[in-house]
Amino acid sequence: MRSYPLTAPALRRLAAGFAAAALIGLTACTPGAAEPAAGTSESPSGVTDLSAQAQLKPTFTADETLRALLPERLRSSGVVRTATSVGLPPINFPGGSSTEVKGLNADLVAAVEQLLGVRFQSENYPSTAAQLLALDSKRIDLTTSTNGDTKARQEKYDFVDILLSRNVLMVKVGNPAGLTSAADVCGRRFGEVKGSFSVLPTLRDVCQKAGRPEPEVSSFEDIPSMQLALASGRIDTYVGSDFNVVWDKSQGKAVDSVALPEAGTLVLGWTVRKGDEGLRDAVLGALRKLHEDGYYAEAFDRWGLSSNRLDPGVNIGAQGTGFNG
Incomplete structure (x- = not known):
């Protein structure tokens, strides 16, 4: 729900929405507000497939x-x-x-x-x-x-x-590589998208200080191809955002994440x-x-x-x- 006060018209719309069980969220309280898309029935927190979410x-x-x-x-x-x-x-x-x-x-x-x-x-x-x-x-x-x-x-x-965006290590569900920190990426197979913001310098610095080998880097054209590489075991991990996890889990993908405070935000x-x-x-x-x-x-x-x-x-x-x- 929204954090600002509800007007009387908004409360009436909310009541109608509960009665019809057809609203995803509250409509805005001003003349320019969005109307909920037709055919939706769950709140955002309850959506399991964001790809089917109406605009x-x-x-x-x-x-x-x-x-x-x-x-x-x-x-x-x-x-x-x-x-x-x-x-x-x-x-x-x-x-x-x-x-x-x-x-x-x-x-x-x-x-x-x-x-x-x-x-x-x-x-x-x-x-x-x-x-x-x-x-x-x-x-x-x-x-x-x-x-x-x-x-x-x-x-x-x-x-x-x-x-x-908060950076996390993306891993296969169950974390079979056993990654728990940035240092665990040292010597592992690591993916990055070409031209994207890179946390590789940070990881290399961590590995150097720990006396461990650098990650073995594979470059990809886009995120979907990197995700496939993770699923197939060609890489052990890549750095994604916390919202990548939200999406992947909504799609039923077998992914987990590991906190990576060293990579920051x-x-x-x-x-x-x-x-x-x-x-x-x-x-x-x-x-x-x-x-x-x-x-x-x-x-x-x-x-x-x-x-x-x-x-x-x-x-x-x-x-x-x-x-x-």
Whole structure:
């Protein structure tokens, strides 16, 4: 449930929802609130298959104050060219068609589009590196795939940050490799996605101090292929986020996780080029309005990510311990 006070209309909607046993969560208490998607019947905490979770259906109207922050080129065209991805569930993952993207970001994007009175023309990119290159070349205006906010990246980009990722060691169910700490990864078969934020320097430092061999590293194009490698025993572990565990378990995958405090935390956010402050501030303002409305929290709760939620902010990557990595 939401943490802000319920109005009388909200209480009436809640009562109706209990009577019908058809709501996933509370609807927002303002005119722009999301209506629950049809055909859903469980609360977010009770969902066992997030891949079947329906998206929220926001009904916000354009906010002219926020629209005025957008650069003229975007207001005139009515289009913001965006990069997304489908490899970070439940934040983003493939939908029912080759172009549909589902998950947390899809719920946020749908509402931000309405508040800004523009359409996000999205294109899927396979990696963070590809998205940032598209920003550099001005092929896109914004990434709505959540990229890690680091000190090095802030030299070229601004981040509208929304969530905190806590790193864990992903292992097969039952932890057959017997991993209990970072030191146990030394000399083991370790996977990483090319171009992603790397905790390998941290692991190498741990191994060097322990007098143990470095991990044997295998590189992968994406997370799904790395997951398959773990399931088949080709690697012993890889570092994932705590929300990877939420997703995998919702899919019935035989995975467990081991705490990895040495790897710390990483702030994730949407990304724009330095100098594009108008777009940055408009997006931030829209997300903050969603936060005030309650829609923001509802979207995170819906996808099992309430513990990862951050209040929207610009370049707040230093709240994560991986900021200087």
